Each structure stands twice: as C-alpha cells, then as structure tokens.
Amino acid sequence: MGEQKTLGAKINVTVTIKISWLLFDIMNETFLRGRTIQDKENHKEVASMFASEDEENSEKILRSIKKGFAEVKIELSDYLNEDGTMTDNSHYDGSTDLTLSLTMPSNFNKAATTGVGEAIHDYLKNSAIAEWYMVTNKSDAEQYVALSQKSLVSIQQAVSKRSRPQRPNDSTSDSTSDSTTGGTTGSN
Numbered sequence: 001m002g003e004q005k006t007l008g009a010k011i012n013v014t015v016t017i018k019i020s021w022l023l024f025d026i027m028n029e030t031f032l033r034g035r036t037i038q039d040k041e042n043h044k045e046v047a048s049m050f051a052s053e054d055e056e057n058s059e060k061i062l063r064s065i066k067k068g069f070a071e072v073k074i075e076l077s078d079y080l081n082e083d084g085t086m087t088d089n090s091h092y093d094g095s096t097d098l099t100l101s102l103t104m105p106s107n108f109n110k111a112a113t114t115g116v117g118e119a120i121h122d123y124l125k126n127s128a129i130a131e132w133y134m135v136t137n138k139s140d141a142e143q144y145v146a147l148s149q150k151s152l153v154s155i156q157q158a159v160s161k162r163s164r165p166q167r168p169n170d171s172t173s174d175s176t177s178d179s180t181t182g183g184t185t186g187s188n
Contacts, residue, residue, distance in 0.1 A: 025121070030132065061132060
C-alpha cells in the first residue's frame with residue numbers, strides 16, 4: 001500500500017555542529033588568510049591574525065561562537081523545539097557540540113537538511129572570524145561580516161525549502177467504477 005502520512009505531522013530535524021570541526025575551520029581559515037597576505041614587513045601582524053587553541057585566543061573565539069549560536073536560535077525560533085526560559089552569560093568551554101532540535105512543517109524538503117547544517121556551520125565560522133578580526137585584523141573584518149550575513153540568508157533559504165505535494169497513488173482494486181460505464185469517451 002505504501003507509506004501512510006498523517007496529516008499535519010511535523011518533521012523533527014536535529015542539527016549538530018561538531019565544535020572540533022568548527023574550531024578547526026576557524027583556525028584554518030585565519031591561517032590561510034594570514035599566509036596569503038604575509039610579506040617581509042608584516043610577519044608580526046600576520047602572526048596575531050592566526051586563531052589558535054591558546055587560552056586567550058580560544059576564550060574570545062568560544063564567546064563569539066556562543067553569541068553566533070544565540071543569533072542562529074533567534075533566526076530559527078519559529079522552528080526551534082525548546083521550552084527553556086532561562087539563560088545566562090556563562091562561559092562556553094567548547095566541551096560539548098552545539099545541537100538544535102527543529103520542528104519543521106510536514107512539507108519541509110528533507111533534501112535541504114544538510115544545507116541547514118552547513119549554513120549554520122558557515123555562519124558560526126564567519127561570524128567568529130569577523131569578531132576575531134575586529135581585534136586582530138580590522139581590514140578583513142568587514143569581509144567576514146558580509147560572509148556571515150550571506151550565511152544567514154542561506155540558513156533562511158534552507159529552512160524555507162518545501163516539497164511539492166505528491167499525487168495520490170490509487171490502486172486499481174480500490175477504485176470504484178465510473179457511472180458512465182458502457183458509454184464511449186470523447187466528443188461526437
């Protein structure tokens with residue numbers, strides 16, 4: 001018979017951002033960017049651009065990630081499946097991955113699920129780098145602000161994807177006969 005859909009059934013989507021990969025991408029991006037602009041005179045400035053796991057660096061980056069994650073939650077609040085009403089400004093130590101439980105409409109296009117996760121990862125990366133560069137490399141900070149805004153649009157687009165309705169597939173044994181049996185079809 002096929003899969004029966006319950007009318008109005010929501011789709012649960014869980015997005016997990018692996019913090020280790022997010023931190024790697026931030027550090028790698030700042031390393032690659034610094035390496036491309038390094039010359040004989042700016043080695044000290046370029047060295048300060050590199051995000052690292054040193055305590056003073058990681059505290060700033062983790063605070064930026066926490067802020068970015070809160071911004072993502074605001075953006076996805078229509079779909080967010082959370083019931084908490086308390087928050088604090090405590091330090092996020094990066095020991096746990098970031099997880100979002102979304103409740104999407106029944107016609108959410110499941111093919112967009114990966115796009116949602118990738119766009120969130122990109123937003124967190126770009127917004128953290130933008131904040132890092134506001135301190136270490138102001139000339140590139142605006143570029144990463146623009147990239148983070150582009151990622152935010154990608155998040156909005158991904159969660160807005162909907163599937164086309166599927167035509168019912170009536171089986172021949174379930175169908176009733178037409179009241180015009182015996183007649184011909186067409187025009188005279």
